[in-house]
Amino acid sequence: MSLPSWEAWTCVWGSRIGDTLNYLYSIPHSIATAILSFLHINLPQLNYLLTWVIASIILLVVVMVNVIILIYVERKELGRFMDRxxxxxxxxxxxxxxxxxxxxxxxxxxILPENADGLGFNSTLVIVVASSMLIMAVVPQAPDFYYTNTDLGLLLAFAxxxxxxxxxxxxxxASNNKYSLLGGFRSTAQMMSYEVPMLITVLSVVVLAGTFNFTQIVNYQASHVWFVVPLIIGFIVFLISIVAEIERIPFDTPDAEAELVHGWMTEYAGIKFAxxxxxxxxxxxAGAAIMVLIFLGxxxxxxxxPILWFYIKVYAVFTLFVWMRASLPRVRIDQVLNLGWRSLLPLSLVNMLIAAFLKIYGGVFHL
Amino acid sequence: MSIELIGFIIVAAAALVLALMMVLSPEIVHSALYFAGVLIAIAVLFFLMNAVYVGIIQILIYVGAVVVLILFGIMLTRRNILLG
Structure with missing residues (x-):
């Protein structure tokens, strides 16, 4: 069997146009070069590896700082919506x-509950946290600030x-608790049923833009029209689906405090719950960022x-999420699945039809 | 030994060990967990061979849907919750 050469691996960063302007590459690269020249080591592979590690740490810090600000923004805005x-x-x-x-x-x-299953209880924590952090690695934040810029970035994010x-x-x-088991079932059923309309809606965007690459989708919207204008049905479907996918309050049946005492998270205590x-x-x-990138230009x-515009739009979309949380009651579990399969799936197919129509006869919007 | 080969050997060994643990595990839910690990390792092998699309579809279909279906099947058949 043949494996790609070292040059093929490094081209994740190296071969893209304008990559010298990528601050998430150039800053870690200069730090790594400085460290290695201080230690008198001349190995390009080690330099690449060190660059990669430092860039990961910087990205993690950026995402964590944003999360802290998001929690603060949510608490303040929720307080205002509730008149406190x-x-x-x-x-x-x-x-x-x-x-x-x-x-x-x-x-x-x-706490590890006495009759809980240790392997399932602890390893799932690692899987959930690590996979969620990994999403932001494929989502670019500006033309000069991204971690990877692959041709299949949109598909990779949803994978x-x-x-x-x-x-x-x-x-x-693994929690050995009937509320947790019910919460786990509900969460998985909800996520799987809302993934279908969400991916079909994403597909309509891909049909119009002709690419899975985030940067090219944004460039297409900049030179034509934001996709929220022709695909307004898709935008609404995607908004509902992404709120269901990240389990925020109108769709938080898996961890409903009132009926399931936080669902599948009941038995997790302390820093695990945090x-x-x-x-x-x-x-x-990540959901707000993907929505901004594929619909809002x-x-x-x-x-x-650009990076300031990106964050302004992301925080505006997050405010929309908080608004929905503050003003809408929780959807019942049977209504959740009805809504997903009977309303959103046909609407997403209609949206797909509109996208295909505009792709062929799209003279009105210059698409 | 080139660095690509080292990466391939690490991932392939992880896939083999996880597959063995999947077969030998006495608890069937643990088998499903190891099975997801095997599928992700195979997806990483596809990534290493520059077949990115196949790797992504592997994660999206197998880890996202097939493992969940298997788990639903397991949980609907036999459950000893709240027993010692």
Missing amino acids: RGPFVVGPAGFFQNFADAFKFLIKEM IFAIEPFAVVIAGW LFQLTSYVRSF GWTGPILP
Whole structure:
């Protein structure tokens, strides 16, 4: 058998146009070169590896800082929607409330229930957290700030989204608790049934843009029209599906506090529970980012730099999520599946038809 | 020994060990967990051979759907929850 050469591996970063402007490559590369020249080592492979590690750490820090800000934004906005003030005691305007909560979780005991299944209980935590962090590695944040820019980035992002459900059902089983088991079943059924309309909607975007590459999709929208205009049905379907996929409140039947006492997360205590909550915000961030990139024109916008536009749009979409959470009641579990299969699936197919029609006769929007 | 070969050997060995553990595990849900590990390792092998599309579809279909179906089948048949 033949394996690709070393040059083929390094071309993940090397062969793209404008890669010298990618700050997530150039900054770690200069740091790695400085470290290796200080140690008098001249190995290109080691340099590549070190660059890769430093870039991963920088990306992780960026995502984590965004998650902290997202939790704060959600608490403040939810407070305003409910006519109260939100956190305001710890730190300036209550910003350090998250850190106080994190320290509280850290000093709690990590409990493994007596009859729980240790392997399933702990390994699913690793799978859920790691796979959710991995999503942001394939989502570019600006033309000069991305980790990878592969031709199949959109498909890869949804493939990584799809890893979580089986880990959730094992976590619910391993907790040895009937509420957890019910929560795991509900979560997996919901995620699998909403993945179908979501992927068909994504496919309509791909039909119009002609590529799976995030950067090229954004460039296409910049030179033609944002896809939210011709594909407004798809935008609504995608919004509902992504909220169901990240299990936020109108669709949070898997971890409904009132009926299932946090569903599949019931038995997780201390920092494990904190990590699951953190993961749900990472998924919210990734979902909002993908929605901005494929429907709302990504990082394009006047005057301000691209990365700022990207974050403005992501936080606007997240505010929409918080608005839905504050104003809508929870959907019942039988209604969730009815909505997914009987309403969203036909609507996504109609949207696909519109996309195909515009692709052929798209003179109106210059598509 | 080239660095590509080292990467291939690590992933292939992980796939083999996980497959053995899947067959030899006494608990059937653990087998499903190891099975997902085997499928992800095979997807990584596809990535290493520059067949990215096949690897992505492998994750999307097998890990995202087939393993979940297998788990649903397991859970609907036999369950000793809340027993010692």
